[in-house]
Amino acid sequence: MDVSGFMHKYYDWAAFETFVKDLHEGDGDVTVQRDVTEVDRYGAKRQTDVKIVRRSRFQQFITLVECKRWKEPVSRDRIDVLASSIEALGASNGVIFTTTGFEEGAIAYAKAKGIELYVIRDLTPEEWGLPGRHISLTLHVTAAEFRNIQFKAEAFMLVDAAPGHMELKIDLNPNNALDPDFDLFSVNTGERGPNLVGILGDAHGMILAALGKSVGVFDEGKQSILEIIAPCELDFTRTEFHQLRLPKLAARIERIGFAIRAHISQSAINVDRGSDLDFAVMVESYVSAKRLVAHRRIGAAEIVFQNAASSENPPTSAEHPLQNGSLISVYCSPWVGLGSTVANKTGAVLGQTIQVVVETEGHKPQLSLVAQPLPGGTPAQI
Incomplete structure (x- = not known):
């Protein structure tokens, strides 16, 4: 028994009939009854799985519903039986709900x-x-x-008095990224x-992404x-903008x-x-091509219906749709830091330096990333 969906809950004919009855409850001014036995115009008894009486201001419409929780597709002879009941009971129309589909001849005859004809799946x-x-x-x-x-770096004095020991403290925060005191100047033009x-x-972002992509799922x-x-x-040797004032x-x-x-x-x-x-199920017509998704939340009374895309025109999926087992990576901004988090597993990138080369197009920095082996070293696997 497949329990990945919901239809296994309606495993027998009685549960399935009740489910179909519930689908029709509250659809306007209707009376919905299950397992109705009536005497037709010819004096014979006829049983209807679900009977729906819909009232308008001046008329009422009767729909007879047959529910087939079968293992095999519904055949044409069941269409004949329902058509006979519609005529004999003076009903307006009829519907068959099943879970297994219909034979081709049955669809054309219906x-x-x-x-x-509807399939619920x-x-x-x-x-x-x-x-x-x-x-x-x-x-x-x-x-x-x-x-x-x-x-x-090479320093050039701008004043006569030597400053003594100098420290340049750089705090990675978004405010400093806009601070003109940290702007670089061209060594060619002074711009x-x-x-x-x-x-x-x-x-920081480039290195973080490179490290993240180098690591797959670990510890199972x-x-x-x-x-x-x-x-x-x-590396600033390929850009003219590398003077800090x-x-x-x-x-x-x-x-x-x-x-x-x-x-x-x-x-x-x-x-x-x-x-x-x-x-949550699909209610799909084999006659009118109508497709409705019906769902109800646990504890709720109301069933919600939503139109679904036609089976002939399914929604287009992404070029690379999400698959179970996929690894989703999120990279924090350079301003986030590590805080007080403590790692329980270590894996160092040994034997190589991650080098970011800075070039410029106009005044805009262009960064490229390469891995440079250290002298006598070889890249290690994480």
């Missing part, structure tokens, strides 16, 4: 007789929205901070160019925090070395999109 993964009702993913949230920032803190922030997907520490370098001196920056300490926080995402539903 169209000729004006009888509707569980939703497909596409109808739930891929990857389906049940979603099982792994989430990586990656954050990092810079450590031990060191400048390889003001990009902001040093902004470049550090962009480099269990909740865990992996720490990676890697040596990095920011301080109150007493100008620094011509060639390279900035630092270590990046990254945490990859892993967690599992397991979602049952039907957990709060009593049911």
Whole structure:
């Protein structure tokens, strides 16, 4: 028995009839009865699974419904039986609901007789929205901070008095990325160019993404925090904008070395999109091509109906639809940092320096990332 959907709940004819009756309750001014036995105009007894009486101001319309919780498709002879009951009981029309479909001859004959045919079935993964009702993913949230920032630079005094020991403190925050005191100047023309803190922030994002992509699911997907520490370098030798002007001196920056300490926080995402539903099914006509999704939340009385896309024109899916088992990666901004999180697993990128080369197009920085082996070293696998 398939229990991934909801139709297994209506496993016998009585439960299925009650379910079909519930689908029609509250649809305007109607009276809906289940398992009705009447004497027809010819004096014979006829049993109807569900009888619907719909009233307008001056008239009433009677619909006879047959419910077939069968293992095989409904055949043409059942259309004949229903057509006979419609005529003998003076009903307006008839409908057959089933869970298994209809034979081709039955569909053509029902169209000729004006009888509707519906299949009630569980939703497909596409109808739930891929990857389906049940979603099982792994989430990586990656954050990092810079450590031990060191400048390889040549300083030029702007005042006569030597300043003595100088320290340049750079705080990675969005305000400093807009602070003109951290703007870089062209060594060729003296023009003001990009902001040093902004470049550090962009480099942070590139390195973080590279580290995150290098790590797949670990510890069998269990909740865990992996720490990676890697040596990095920011190379300014290919851009003219690498002069930083301080109150007493100008620094011509060639390279900035630092270590990046990254945490990859892993967690599992397991979602049952039907957990709060009593049911969610497709009600699909084989005559009029009408398709309705019917669902009801647990504890609610009302059944909600929504029009579904035609089976001939299904909704277009993404080029790369989400699949169960996928790894979803989220990268934090450079301003986030690591806070007080403690890793329970370590994996260092040894034997290589992650190098970010800074170039410029006009005044706009262009960054590219390469991995440079350290002398005598080879890249290590995480």
